[in-house]
Amino acid sequence: MLTILIDGIAYGMLLFVMALGLAVTLGLMNFVNLAHGAFAMIGGYVTALAMNRLGVPFLLTLPFAFLIPALVGLVAERTLYVRMYRRSHLDHVLFSIALVFMSIAGADWLLGSSQMLITLPPWLQGRFEVLGVGIGRYRAFLIVVCAALVIVLQMVLAGTRFGARLRASVDDQRAARGLGINVNRIFALTFATGSGLAGLGGALGIEIMGLDPTFPLKILVYVLIVVTIGGTASLTGPFLAALIIGTADVAGKYYVPELGAFLIYLLMIVLLILRPQGLIAPAR
Amino acid sequence: MMTDTSLSPLLASPRPNERVSRDLLRRGRWKPAEFVFWLIVAASFFFLPDRHLLLSEIAILGLFALSLDLIIGYAGVVSLGHGAFFGLGAYVAGLTSIHLTGEPLTGLVLAALAAGLLGLATGPLLLLRASDLTRLMVTLGVAMLVLEGANQAAWLTGGADGLTGVMIDPLLGRFEFDLFGTTGYAYCLIVTFAFFLIARRVVTSPYGLSLRAIRDNPLRARSMGIPVGRRILGLYAFSALIAGAAGALLTQTTMFVSLDVLAFHRSADVLLILVLGGVGYLYGGLLGAIGFKLLQDWFSAITPQYWMFWMGLVLLVVVLIGRENLNALPRTLLARFRKEGRT
Amino acid sequence: MTAALQTIALEKRFGGLVATDKVSLTLAHGARHALIGPNGAGKTTFVNLLTGVLPTNGGQILLDGVDITRKSQIQRARMGLGRTFQINQLFGAMTPVESIGLAVSERMGGGGDFWRGIGTRADIMNEIAGLIDRFRLTEVMDQPTHLLPYGKQRLLEIALALASNPRVLLLDEPAAGVPEAERAELLQTLAELPRDVSILLIEHDMDLVFSFADRITVLVNGAHFAEGSPQQIMSDPSVQQVYLGSEEHA
Numbered sequence: 001m002l003t004i005l006i007d008g009i010a011y012g013m014l015l016f017v018m019a020l021g022l023a024v025t026l027g028l029m030n031f032v033n034l035a036h037g038a039f040a041m042i043g044g045y046v047t048a049l050a051m052n053r054l055g056v057p058f059l060l061t062l063p064f065a066f067l068i069p070a071l072v073g074l075v076a077e078r079t080l081y082v083r084m085y086r087r088s089h090l091d092h093v094l095f096s097i098a099l100v101f102m103s104i105a106g107a108d109w110l111l112g113s114s115q116m117l118i119t120l121p122p123w124l125q126g127r128f129e130v131l132g133v134g135i136g137r138y139r140a141f142l143i144v145v146c147a148a149l150v151i152v153l154q155m156v157l158a159g160t161r162f163g164a165r166l167r168a169s170v171d172d173q174r175a176a177r178g179l180g181i182n183v184n185r186i187f188a189l190t191f192a193t194g195s196g197l198a199g200l201g202g203a204l205g206i207e208i209m210g211l212d213p214t215f216p217l218k219i220l221v222y223v224l225i226v227v228t229i230g231g232t233a234s235l236t237g238p239f240l241a242a243l244i245i246g247t248a249d250v251a252g253k254y255y256v257p258e259l260g261a262f263l264i265y266l267l268m269i270v271l272l273i274l275r276p277q278g279l280i281a282p283a284r
Numbered sequence: 285m286m287t288d289t290s291l292s293p294l295l296a297s298p299r300p301n302e303r304v305s306r307d308l309l310r311r312g313r314w315k316p317a318e319f320v321f322w323l324i325v326a327a328s329f330f331f332l333p334d335r336h337l338l339l340s341e342i343a344i345l346g347l348f349a350l351s352l353d354l355i356i357g358y359a360g361v362v363s364l365g366h367g368a369f370f371g372l373g374a375y376v377a378g379l380t381s382i383h384l385t386g387e388p389l390t391g392l393v394l395a396a397l398a399a400g401l402l403g404l405a406t407g408p409l410l411l412l413r414a415s416d417l418t419r420l421m422v423t424l425g426v427a428m429l430v431l432e433g434a435n436q437a438a439w440l441t442g443g444a445d446g447l448t449g450v451m452i453d454p455l456l457g458r459f460e461f462d463l464f465g466t467t468g469y470a471y472c473l474i475v476t477f478a479f480f481l482i483a484r485r486v487v488t489s490p491y492g493l494s495l496r497a498i499r500d501n502p503l504r505a506r507s508m509g510i511p512v513g514r515r516i517l518g519l520y521a522f523s524a525l526i527a528g529a530a531g532a533l534l535t536q537t538t539m540f541v542s543l544d545v546l547a548f549h550r551s552a553d554v555l556l557i558l559v560l561g562g563v564g565y566l567y568g569g570l571l572g573a574i575g576f577k578l579l580q581d582w583f584s585a586i587t588p589q590y591w592m593f594w595m596g597l598v599l600l601v602v603v604l605i606g607r608e609n610l611n612a613l614p615r616t617l618l619a620r621f622r623k624e625g626r627t
Numbered sequence: 628m629t630a631a632l633q634t635i636a637l638e639k640r641f642g643g644l645v646a647t648d649k650v651s652l653t654l655a656h657g658a659r660h661a662l663i664g665p666n667g668a669g670k671t672t673f674v675n676l677l678t679g680v681l682p683t684n685g686g687q688i689l690l691d692g693v694d695i696t697r698k699s700q701i702q703r704a705r706m707g708l709g710r711t712f713q714i715n716q717l718f719g720a721m722t723p724v725e726s727i728g729l730a731v732s733e734r735m736g737g738g739g740d741f742w743r744g745i746g747t748r749a750d751i752m753n754e755i756a757g758l759i760d761r762f763r764l765t766e767v768m769d770q771p772t773h774l775l776p777y778g779k780q781r782l783l784e785i786a787l788a789l790a791s792n793p794r795v796l797l798l799d800e801p802a803a804g805v806p807e808a809e810r811a812e813l814l815q816t817l818a819e820l821p822r823d824v825s826i827l828l829i830e831h832d833m834d835l836v837f838s839f840a841d842r843i844t845v846l847v848n849g850a851h852f853a854e855g856s857p858q859q860i861m862s863d864p865s866v867q868q869v870y871l872g873s874e875e876h877a
Binding site for chain 2: 080084089090091093094095098099100101104105106217221225258262265266269
């Protein structure tokens with residue numbers, strides 16, 4: 001029971017790290033980026049390939065799983081996304097679906113359609129017991145890493161000049177521009193960071209979610225659900241949503257496997273009916 | 285042109301209310317290019333007898349995309365889950381033939397009604413929060429629920445193996461569905477055309493006008509006392525009904541249903557089709573279906589496995605160029621065509 | 628006899644800020660009543676409360692004696708409360724004929740008609756033609772709204788409100804932004820609005836207010852400040868004080 005709860009929390013944290021970039025792009029640029037999962041996939045492949053082909057240790061691959069998708073994100077934002085901001089949401093959807101299709105087919109072509117497997121270092125394998133509760137080492141590792149990330153991000157957002165500018169831009173873009181904040185640069189940096197985080201999430205998630213070319217679609221549904229029910233008004237909303245979805249998914253698969261993916265969709269719709277403005281409603 | 289005199293109201297200087305009425309009626313009148321389009325479609329039946337199977341597929345996709353155009357182009361609701369209605373229609377048609385009757389029209393009607401009811405039941409979810417993302421997720425969520433439902437209910441749907449044993453009786457008791465798809469194509473064409481006529485009538489009615497107004501300025505529409513939610517819901521259900529009919533056509537002409545009809549790519553494909561053809565003038569879905577099938581054939585001939593990549597690239601280019609610019613193209617061509625027709 | 632529109636101690640707060648401070652106002656049948664006040668007096672908030680855009684924090688709104696305080700925007704519109712908007716709220720892609728036709732169809736029960744073509748009901752056509760004529764939109768009736776001169780757009784704004792056949796019409800700064808050349812046409816049209824419609828005019832433009840209104844209410848800091856005939860208001864020293872005082876800030 002507690003084991004499942006902890007698994008669920010670990011999974012939820014992972015979802016949060018992946019969804020964060022999407023929440024921010026949506027909140028900041030009002031851009032519906034369905035291709036967000038593609039960046040997660042890039043991160044996953046970076047780690048998998050570095051470990052399997054170059055023999056790089058797991059932990060060492062993680063910075064690259066962040067940096068490479070971030071770089072790709074930066075380039076994509078400056079060359080492609082930037083043209084789309086003023087367009088309709090329908091255009092956003094079409095544009096990013098096109099990217100999803102291309103990334104899926106591209107990954108398939110370059111790397112084949114089979115599942116990528118990695119072997120975790122021994123100290124992350126197996127489980128340990130605390131007060132009679134079995135906890136997977138890797139799950140505990142995930143919780144620690146993701147929690148650290150969340151704390152760092154929260155500190156950056158709350159405590160730095162960049163964070164203040166970002167919050168100002170999210171709040172009221174026009175006013176922020178009026179104050180001389182370079183909103184475009186904030187867009188680019190934020191987009192890159194969000195992509196990087198997605199990539200890191202993808203790398204950390206190989207062990208749990210697997211990795212193959214259809215990954216962008218698979219993960220997309222989850223992160224979209226998180227953002228939709230969490231709202232984009234604060235980080236707390238998506239965070240809670242991620243924990244709820246993560247726990248519900250793990251618990252559902254354990255207790256009522258016959259329901260399959262039914263549960264999270266149902267949960268999403270019920271939550272939307274109960275809290276149409278998002279878990280944490282915007283101030284206005 | 286035969287209606288030439290009525291096109292110049294200034295010359296005739298009729299009473300004001302007649303002018304108003306004429307001005308409003310003009311919208312619903314058939315344009316020459318429309319006659320040409322449907323004549324070409326009818327001609328395809330006689331002149332391309334060895335392509336009837338492919339053409340049936342195009343007609344079905346066209347009808348499906350037409351239904352999506354109603355909600356995106358006219359109600360302004362972006363949907364990522366329109367495949368739910370298509371798939372439901374496909375399954376209902378299949379199940380009808382197995383358990384009830386092989387008579388095709390019964391299956392078609394039941395499938396359309398079932399999909400329409402699902403639209404009516406899930407439509408209110410769209411009105412919870414008028415944000416595009418929420419609508420996207422709700423439509424996607426409903427589609428995923430239907431897919432999971434069909435997957436789990438293997439005793440009814442055959443699960444991942446698909447529904448086998450679909451047998452369709454001759455159309456009207458007379459025309460056998462043949463291997464070359466001739467009857468099938470005629471059937472698809474007639475059903476598609478019939479639904480097109482109904483849809484065209486609806487969008488040019490006062491109801492259709494109110495939908496345009498809602499999309500244009502919901503605030504004003506509300507202050508005029510237009511029941512915005514009810515209007516959107518009505519069109520959504522109607523659109524779902526047509527999508528269900530399209531699904532039924534697929535089942536009846538291929539005599540097979542599998543989970544594939546509910547897969548995410550159905551919803552994404554139909555969006556792509558509609559965008560290729562252009563949103564908001566009813567012909568977009570039909571033209572897009574032709575373009576889509578041709579592109580798909582071409583790409584899969586070059587790179588059988590990775591045609592999705594090229595499809596994505598086409599979509600990307602279309603969006604980057606700007607849909608308006610691209611959509612303006614056939615219209616300017618049509619306008620030129622019409623001008624030449626007159627001189 | 629009940630009033631056309633009446634508010635009783637209407638109240639609205641935004642956080643600690645009182646935007647509408649227990650305003651009681653009575654609009655008589657057939658009235659030409661103006662609501663004026665310096666910038667930030669809460670005129671717009673008041674209109675939003677009347678039309679149901681914002682929920683109230685207290686008080687009552689009566690339309691012909693019927694409590695509409697809790698009714699939705701759509702219900703109020705259907706019960707006969709019409710409004711124009713300070714910033715044009717038009718259907719840019721539609722023509723005046725279509726826009727007015729829509730409003731008339733909605734009122735005459737043809738709005739949900741999805742089968743009959745547009746332009747086939749004679750009664751509706753006569754109504755539309757009458758409105759087009761009354762609002763001097765005949766020459767431009769088949770042009771897309773967003774291409775019309777601003778003055779014509781402003782006329783259409785009022786025509787749309789009147790097309791729903793309201794018993795009470797709220798005109799929110801109808802002359803705002805209209806260029807001098809098109810102003811006379813607009814004022815003339817306003818003066819010719821049917822007398823059986825009770826009108827509340829919210830306006831900055833004092834020329835328009837004094838030529839149009841037979842009764843004036845002054846709103847200051849969200850509260851009812853003074854009320855009377857145009858002459859009484861014009862000669863009220865405290866009103867002048869308020870306006871002079873506000874001009875120093877402006």
